[in-house]
Amino acid sequence: MSSNSILSIKPLGFMWPVRDPFLFCAHHHDDYPAGNDEMGPAASLKGRELGQDFTIKDGWRMYHGETVPGFPAHPHRGFETVTIVKEGLVDHADSHGQEGRYGNGDVQWMTAGEGLQHSEMFPLLNQGGENPAELFQVWLNLPKAKKFVKPHFKMLWSENIPVYKITDGNSKSTEINVIAGKITEVTSLASAPDSWAADPVNEVAIWTIKMGAGAKWTIPVAGKNVNRTLYFYRGSKISIDENEISSYKAIELKPDLETLLVNGDSDSYFLLLQGKPIDEPVVQYGPFVMNSEAEIQQAYNDYRKTEFGGWPWLRNDQVHPRSKGRFAKYSDGTEENR
Numbered sequence: 001m002s003s004n005s006i007l008s009i010k011p012l013g014f015m016w017p018v019r020d021p022f023l024f025c026a027h028h029h030d031d032y033p034a035g036n037d038e039m040g041p042a043a044s045l046k047g048r049e050l051g052q053d054f055t056i057k058d059g060w061r062m063y064h065g066e067t068v069p070g071f072p073a074h075p076h077r078g079f080e081t082v083t084i085v086k087e088g089l090v091d092h093a094d095s096h097g098q099e100g101r102y103g104n105g106d107v108q109w110m111t112a113g114e115g116l117q118h119s120e121m122f123p124l125l126n127q128g129g130e131n132p133a134e135l136f137q138v139w140l141n142l143p144k145a146k147k148f149v150k151p152h153f154k155m156l157w158s159e160n161i162p163v164y165k166i167t168d169g170n171s172k173s174t175e176i177n178v179i180a181g182k183i184t185e186v187t188s189l190a191s192a193p194d195s196w197a198a199d200p201v202n203e204v205a206i207w208t209i210k211m212g213a214g215a216k217w218t219i220p221v222a223g224k225n226v227n228r229t230l231y232f233y234r235g236s237k238i239s240i241d242e243n244e245i246s247s248y249k250a251i252e253l254k255p256d257l258e259t260l261l262v263n264g265d266s267d268s269y270f271l272l273l274q275g276k277p278i279d280e281p282v283v284q285y286g287p288f289v290m291n292s293e294a295e296i297q298q299a300y301n302d303y304r305k306t307e308f309g310g311w312p313w314l315r316n317d318q319v320h321p322r323s324k325g326r327f328a329k330y331s332d333g334t335e336e337n338r
Contacts, residue, residue: 020277035124070121088133105158181205235268
């Protein structure tokens with residue numbers, strides 16, 4: 001390949017290719033129909049493999065949900081989830097009694113640490129029309145020294161997420177939501193306190209990017225040892241170092257070189273993930289990510305004994321009242337409302 005800054009280009013599927021310190025990235029994009037009285041789809045569920053519905057049918061999926069789409073109660077240990085909701089809503093509940101509803105630009109940053117259960121349901125509040133949903137879930141690893149920290153979650157509300165805007169010489173604009181990291185003088189809100197992203201030396205960046213038709217923007221340099229991947233998930237085409245690239249591709253980039261993006265003739269959308277690798281053994285089995293097989297076995301043993309605090313909710317697919325707005329309620333009793 002003639003490019004100076006491109007290391008590789010890979011097609012995207014449901015689960016996207018990631019590199020250390022990231023473990024997983026999934027893109028959920030569903031055009032849900034109107035909601036019913038239970039906040040599930042007002043449509044037939046016939047022909048769906050309920051409980052394991054990952055095949056798009058009529059433009060949407062139920063995932064592990066059977067009444068409401070989403071992911072009923074399940075455990076995690078040893079890493080973090082960063083859930084970026086571009087459109088639609090997510091109802092959160094966990095084994096510490098915490099709860100929330102967030103979406104339409106909000107981000108939840110959750111440290112599983114020593115272990116917790118949580119549910120992530122997609123309530124369909126609109127009964128008079130469609131309920132489109134689009135979100136990313138990113139798994140960020142924790143280093144060995146932080147695998148057993150106390151679980152924690154915080155909200156990055158859309159109104160507070162810093163935005164970097166730049167206009168090129170042809171008056172074409174690019175806009176970046178800086179979820180983690182910094183671009184010039186624009187610095188993200190604080191991540192969860194025990195995160196690999198909490199120390200700036202690790203150069204973790206999580207950005208969502210929108211480029212206007214015909215816009216040009218240069219991704220600034222980072223340290224040589226950083227892993228950087230640009231996910232081009234919507235648009236027609238872009239050009240990097242004279243390489244024309246169509247959408248739904250993962251583009252691995254050299255971080256210590258500036259990368260000029262030249263957009264095509266329609267708006268384009270990207271997710272960028274970067275960070276210094278943790279560079280420790282990764283042993284993953286389902287919802288647990290540890291450093292050894294013995295630690296994975298211990299995670300299962302601990303979960304069987306304690307259920308990571310149990311499940312204090314009436315249902316595994318907990319959803320909040322239809323009338324409830326965006327909010328977060330934490331284990332200390334404090335509540336944020338938006």
